[in-house]
Amino acid sequence: MTPLPTAAARPLAKALATLRLLLDALRTPADSTEPLLAHASRRWQRLAPYAVTLVFAVVLLPVTATTLTEEYRLGGGWAGALAITQAAPLVLAVTRPLQAWWIIFASDVVGGLLLQSAAGVAERPWPWTPAVIVGYLVLMVCLGLRESRRTLVAVWLATGFAGAFFEVIGQPGGSGSSNSSGTHMLMTVLSGAFLVVAAALRERGDAQRRLAEQETISEAERARRTLLEERTRIARELHDVVAHHMSVITVQADSAPYRIEGLPPAAREEFATIAASARESLTEMRRLLAVLRSDGADGERTPQPGLDRVQQLVEATVRAGVPAELSLPAGLGPVPPAVDLSAYRIVQEALANVVRHAAGARTLVSVLAQHGWLTVLIVNGPAAGRSSLVESAGTGHGLVGMRERVRLTGGTLDTGPLPDGGFRVAARLPLTEPAESIDPATLKDAP
Numbered sequence: 001m002t003p004l005p006t007a008a009a010r011p012l013a014k015a016l017a018t019l020r021l022l023l024d025a026l027r028t029p030a031d032s033t034e035p036l037l038a039h040a041s042r043r044w045q046r047l048a049p050y051a052v053t054l055v056f057a058v059v060l061l062p063v064t065a066t067t068l069t070e071e072y073r074l075g076g077g078w079a080g081a082l083a084i085t086q087a088a089p090l091v092l093a094v095t096r097p098l099q100a101w102w103i104i105f106a107s108d109v110v111g112g113l114l115l116q117s118a119a120g121v122a123e124r125p126w127p128w129t130p131a132v133i134v135g136y137l138v139l140m141v142c143l144g145l146r147e148s149r150r151t152l153v154a155v156w157l158a159t160g161f162a163g164a165f166f167e168v169i170g171q172p173g174g175s176g177s178s179n180s181s182g183t184h185m186l187m188t189v190l191s192g193a194f195l196v197v198a199a200a201l202r203e204r205g206d207a208q209r210r211l212a213e214q215e216t217i218s219e220a221e222r223a224r225r226t227l228l229e230e231r232t233r234i235a236r237e238l239h240d241v242v243a244h245h246m247s248v249i250t251v252q253a254d255s256a257p258y259r260i261e262g263l264p265p266a267a268r269e270e271f272a273t274i275a276a277s278a279r280e281s282l283t284e285m286r287r288l289l290a291v292l293r294s295d296g297a298d299g300e301r302t303p304q305p306g307l308d309r310v311q312q313l314v315e316a317t318v319r320a321g322v323p324a325e326l327s328l329p330a331g332l333g334p335v336p337p338a339v340d341l342s343a344y345r346i347v348q349e350a351l352a353n354v355v356r357h358a359a360g361a362r363t364l365v366s367v368l369a370q371h372g373w374l375t376v377l378i379v380n381g382p383a384a385g386r387s388s389l390v391e392s393a394g395t396g397h398g399l400v401g402m403r404e405r406v407r408l409t410g411g412t413l414d415t416g417p418l419p420d421g422g423f424r425v426a427a428r429l430p431l432t433e434p435a436e437s438i439d440p441a442t443l444k445d446a447p
Contacts, residue, residue, distance in 0.1 A: 022154040029098040029147070036094050036145050039209070049142070053090040056138050061087040064131040068111075072129075073120040082111045086135055093142035101155060104139055105162070108132050112166050127166040128183045133190070140191050144198020152195045160188045223400075230401045234408060242285065250278040306340035307332065307367060310347050314365055317351045322380075324351065324363040332369045339429045342405040343367065343376050350378035350425045353398055360384030361422060372432040373411075382421030402427065 036049040061083050068079035085107035093100035112127025128136070136159075143155060163184030253275035257268045307328070314326040335343075347365055354363050363380040399415060402425065406413040411429040418424055 021150065022157065025148065025151040025154045026098070026102075026158070028151075029096060030151075032146070033095050036142060049094045050091070053094055053138065053142070056135065057087045057090045060090075060131050060135050064129070064135075067129060067131060068115075068118075071120055071124060072115055072118045074114060074118045078114055082107055082114070086111065086132060090135060090138055090142075093139055097139065097142040097146050098151065101139055101143060104135065105158065108136065109162055112162075116166075116169070125183045127163070128187050133183070133187055136187065137190055137194050140194035141198045144195045145202045149199065152199055156188075156192050156195055159191050163187055226400055227404070230404050233401070234404055246278050246282050246285070250275050250282070253278060304337075304341045305344045306337070307335060307343055310344060310365065310367065313344075313348055313351055317355060317363070320355050321360060322351070322355055322358075322363055323360075324354075324365060327364070327366040327368075329368065332367070332374075333431075335369070335374060335431060339374055339409050339411075339431065342409050342411075342429060343374060343427070345405055346376050346402050346425070346427050347378060349398055349402055353423075354378075354380045358383040358423065369431060372430065374429045374431050376425075376427045376429070378425040379418070380422050380424075381418075 035046065037045050040046045064086055065079050065083035068074040068082060069076055074082075086104055089100040089103040092103075108128065111129075111132065115121050115126055115129075140155075144152060147155075167184050253271045256271045257263055263271075310328060311326060314324045317324045347367075351363070351365070354361055358380050361380040361383050363378065366375075366377040366379075368375045368377075402415070403413055406427050406429065409429050411427060413428075414424075414426040416424060
């Protein structure tokens with residue numbers, strides 16, 4: 001027979017636990033004390049909660065005092081105290097809505113008890129006056145924009161229980177009981193509706209803010225991934241440049257004993273050590289290239305392009321529908337391999353961008369070597385037609401790749417739109433310091 005009381009007590013235990021949770025929710029306000037709409041983008045939106053609650057407080061305070069004294073014939077002292085405690089805390093609700101609710105709710109309940117014995121309560125709304133309902137609904141909006149769902153449910157239930165309590169004790173005067181029922185139901189329904197709408201608006205805003213944060217993080221990750229991919233691509237291409245120099249060192253060191261007569265044994269051994277070190281370095285570079293190469297990518301078997309192939313780029317761009325012209329002096333002089341490759345890739349990316357984003361735009365490509373600098377200039381006018389995807393030979397990273405190539409060679413890059421709607425890409429690459437301008441640490445330190 002003992003399990004029966006236990007089974008019967010389970011619903012009561014659950015009800016008590018639920019009641020305890022609701023009471024804890026009413027005693028525990030939200031952690032944040034920031035003003036409502038504190039994260040709004042515009043200043044007037046951030047000030048709006050203060051302005052709205054202040055207007056309601058200023059209007060409701062005299063209206064409540066006048067209504068209680070003249071219509072309900074409540075004593076002036078009580079009327080003034082109720083007016084202040086029911087209206088003034090609305091301004092507090094901007095930062096601490098739950099604390100404001102405790103003050104206003106207690107004042108409303110006390111007011112209902114006082115009005116029960118007031119001389120003018122007959123045939124008038126009781127226990128909630130019209131001013132009380134208006135102020136309470138403003139408070140519900142503030143609560144819905146800040147507090148948790150559990151707290152909002154607890155507030156709504158407390159409001160309903162207070163109205164039910166007054167309906168049970170009844171209003172003196174007989175016919176006044178209908179007024180009590182009407183205001184009780186109106187207060188319960190409207191407060192619940194305002195809480196639901198305000199909470200839905202808050203949750204929608206929170207969701208949009210989280211989505212914007214995730215988009216920002218995703219965009220930063222995409223930019224970082226693009227930069228890493230472009231640096232890896234540049235490192236793979238620079239492998240050929242460095243490998244060429246290492247091969248020359250190896251050949252020269254191996255052939256030195258045969259080209260130079262009368263070398264002492266120590267010198268021959270030194271040249272052999274140099275050749276062995278160069279061959280080992282080439283082997284390590286090939287291993288590094290295998291690491292940098294994307295999965296499934298085949299090794300490049302052709303030499304890296306240079307300025308001697310810019311003419312082919314321009315001709316391909318013309319075939320894609322872009323009227324392009326090239327200005328390339330015949331005697332540029334010696335160009336370091338890394339600078340030669342970077343200049344070609346910059347022209348390639350710039351022309352690919354013209355085809356993608358300014359189809360039909362007249363374009364001028366100019367390459368000039370002067371005062372120890374190689375200047376590469378690509379200028380296009382406004383688009384003359386719809387963009388085309390015919391030219392897709394670029395790396396796909398556009399300005400990011402240009403900046404990295406210029407940075408690794410120690411040059412400068414200037415890009416930007418033109419007043420007529422065109423675009424300009426100007427790169428200056430050094431010709432005088434080919435060895436020092438490329439710091440291998442920059443590849444190693446890439447994030």
